[in-house]
Amino acid sequence: MGSIIPRKRKDGSTGYHAQVTVKRSGKIVHRETRTFDRRQAASAWLEKRETELAKPGAVERQNVPDPKLSAVIDRYIEESVKEIGRTKAQVLATIKNFDIADLKCSDVTSEKLVAFATELPVQPQTVGNYLSHLGSIFTVARPAWGYPLDPQAMDDALVVTKRLGLSSKSKERDRRPTLPELDLLMAHFGRIQSHRPGSTPMQQIIVFAIFSTRRQEEITRIAWTDFEPAAPPSHPDARILVRDMKHPGDKQGNDVFCDLPPEATAVIGAMPRGAKEIFPYSVDAIGAAFTRACKLLGIDDLHFHDLRHDGVSRLFEMGKTIPQAASVSGHRSWSSLKRYSHLRQTGDKYAGWKWLPFVT
Secondary structure: OOOEEEEEEEOOOOEHHHHHHHEEEOOOEEEEEEEEEOHHHHHHHHHHHHHHHHOOOOHHHHOOOOOHHHHHHHHHHOOOOOOHHHHHHHHHHOOOOHHHOOOHHHHHHHHHHHHHHHHOOOOOOHHHHHHHHHHHHHHHHHHHHHHOOHHHHHHHHHHHHHHHOOOOOOOOOOOOHHHHHHHHHHHHHHHHHHHHHOOHHHHHHHHHHHHOOOOOHHHHHHHHEEEEEEOOOOOOOEEEOOOOOEEEEEOOOOOOOEEEOOHHHHHHHOOOOOOOOOOOHHHHHHHHHHHHHHHOOOOOOOOOOOHHHHHHHHHHOOOOOOOHHEEEEHHOHHHHHHOOOOEEEEOOOOOOOOOOOHHO
């Protein structure tokens, strides 16, 4: 049942207070009100709401918590037991700056998601990453917290954005550093080290990244207790325990032993002891130093992660088999290494490299 009550305002005008009430077994189970400047508008709203609430399950849905998407993002981050990666955290924080974050869960439709995708000032492959990270929240919001966030809306949006070319899978980078580029970087960081001996030893970190094929985050997590020297004949190669290795479905707790080529082992042998970690430096400091150096030296489109790609490529160029390369890189699925199968056996790119004696 609904009612409209005219009320005088302080400025002398009249407001029409529309109220709709739903009772069951003599008890009020739902009530909502809204004030309008005109009686006709109040009547139209009242008629519309009474029709909507008469539908099966409508009243029950009104009593379900319906927070803004931004609040759900915050809760997801706060309550996630699994560590959220830096990239995902940055993406979710960025999404909160868009209009879609101000919508209530029940208002986030596939149309709104597609509109959000068109607003993103990024490449299609990055749009796909944004929707993928946001999709993880859609997966848990309803079953975990009862929020009316519809996973089907996200599934539909993913299909539409892909068909329209708004999103796509990430392209595999094939950028590798050239020896002249690495010479520039090593000389640059050598000058910095000579002037500031306490600075991050980027020469050692670059060499270790290439020959161990390790990612930035993995390098900074390696503790001295994770390092096992070679013990011939049963263990001819040294190895390290890589903790929380990146994996699409299982990151936290995904600890993997990886073999270390002699060059990477030699770098560890040259590092000073004292700290818990072999490379006790922050990921941000390493990444910022590498990016600044590339920009200063005019090295275009080279990322720190490209050092890992170069290191894996080197193994295949040296004639290593997929199992042998995987024992170093830590790839769980050998199919992930098929992208390197086209590489010809050309020998060791770094044979006689002049910088190795300086860092080992």
